[in-house]
Amino acid sequence: MSSVRILLRAIVVGGLSAVLIAPGAAAHAEPSVADLTQQINKSSAKLENIVESYNRVNEEIKATQKAGKKIETEIGPLEQEVEQARAEVKQIAATAYTGGTGLSTANLLLGGDQKDLVSRLGTLDHLMRGRQQTISGFNQSQQKLLDRKAELENTLAKQKAQKKQLAEGKKKIEADLEELYDLREKAYGSATSTASTYTGAVPNVSGSAGVAVRFAYNAIGTPYVWGGETASGYDCSGLTLAAWKAAGKSLPHNAAMQWNQVAKVSRGDLQPGDLVFYSGLDHVGIYVGGNQIIHAPTFGENVQLAGVDVMPPYGYGRVT
Numbered sequence: 001m002s003s004v005r006i007l008l009r010a011i012v013v014g015g016l017s018a019v020l021i022a023p024g025a026a027a028h029a030e031p032s033v034a035d036l037t038q039q040i041n042k043s044s045a046k047l048e049n050i051v052e053s054y055n056r057v058n059e060e061i062k063a064t065q066k067a068g069k070k071i072e073t074e075i076g077p078l079e080q081e082v083e084q085a086r087a088e089v090k091q092i093a094a095t096a097y098t099g100g101t102g103l104s105t106a107n108l109l110l111g112g113d114q115k116d117l118v119s120r121l122g123t124l125d126h127l128m129r130g131r132q133q134t135i136s137g138f139n140q141s142q143q144k145l146l147d148r149k150a151e152l153e154n155t156l157a158k159q160k161a162q163k164k165q166l167a168e169g170k171k172k173i174e175a176d177l178e179e180l181y182d183l184r185e186k187a188y189g190s191a192t193s194t195a196s197t198y199t200g201a202v203p204n205v206s207g208s209a210g211v212a213v214r215f216a217y218n219a220i221g222t223p224y225v226w227g228g229e230t231a232s233g234y235d236c237s238g239l240t241l242a243a244w245k246a247a248g249k250s251l252p253h254n255a256a257m258q259w260n261q262v263a264k265v266s267r268g269d270l271q272p273g274d275l276v277f278y279s280g281l282d283h284v285g286i287y288v289g290g291n292q293i294i295h296a297p298t299f300g301e302n303v304q305l306a307g308v309d310v311m312p313p314y315g316y317g318r319v320t
Contacts, residue, residue, distance in 0.1 A: 036187060040180050044298040047173040049282045051226045051235055054166040056254040058227075061159045068152045075145050082138040170226070177299055184300075192300040197221045203289050209273025211247035212319075216286045216294040219243070222303045224296045229253060234296040234303060236283050240275055243286055247273075249319050256281040262317025267308075270316055277314040287316070 181191035198220040205213045225233025237255045272289040285295030
């Protein structure tokens with residue numbers, strides 16, 4: 001066989017092999033580490049947005065429920081006052097016609113001269129009108145409160161519906177993440193990070209900020225749990241809430257609401273204990289000095305120490 005024919009045969013066989021083998025190889029190709037990381041980061045970002053929205057609705061529901069309870073406590077005493085005012089007017093009317101002191105029909109008609117009669121009738125009319133005005137005022141106030149209560153109940157119903165919608169969205173993304181974590185487990189042997197504690201030095205920070213910073217260091221290694229604000233797990237705003245709660249300060253469980261509550265500072269003025277907020281106000285961490293924060297990153301990861309620029313900062317705030 002000539003060398004030319006041998007070469008042609010090799011080309012044909014090689015080409016046929018490529019056609020037969022390549023599709024099968026492509027069909028069974030596993031996602032690369034970079035591809036998996038990109039997919040997980042994208043889904044995690046969507047999930048964190050939903051989690052923080054969910055947290056915000058929870059905070060709004062708490063506020064609405066608190067306002068509703070306040071109104072309920074106001075309505076009870078007001079109703080008693082209204083009933084008391086009605087009873088007083090009934091007593092005045094009864095006294096006028098059944099012989100009460102100074103206001104009986106006989107006294108009104110026969111007692112004293114005409115001038116006294118006019119004066120007494122005027123007094124009765126004044127008393128009656130005064131009581132009626134009192135009742136009218138109470139009724140208006142009571143109706144206003146009842147209207148407000150109905151408004152709050154409608155708001156609460158809407159918020160609960162929104163909360164349900166967010167929960168459904170969160171469930172879908174969690175399902176998507178579950179699939180990605182299955183792939184991650186195949187690639188890395190584990191779908192989530194292994195919990196670990198911090199064994200390094202903790203900065204010596206005084207005051208309430210020091211309490212919050214020490215709390216954050218002690219939380220390192222705790223798993224990320226959406227809606228979490230206890231030692232069993234934290235999400236980003238749950239961690240900052242818990243750290244400052246330990247220091248005696250109250251924060252809402254939502255990054256954007258925390259941003260609205262803190263005093264704004266510049267990056268150059270950052271002090272340990274300050275909060276660092278990130279793009280979209282969907283993430284927050286606590287500054288611990290040395291250009292570092294402690295934060296609860298996302299699903300599958302644990303509370304950790306990271307650089308301030310772990311993602312683009314949105315702004316900086318101080319708890320007061």
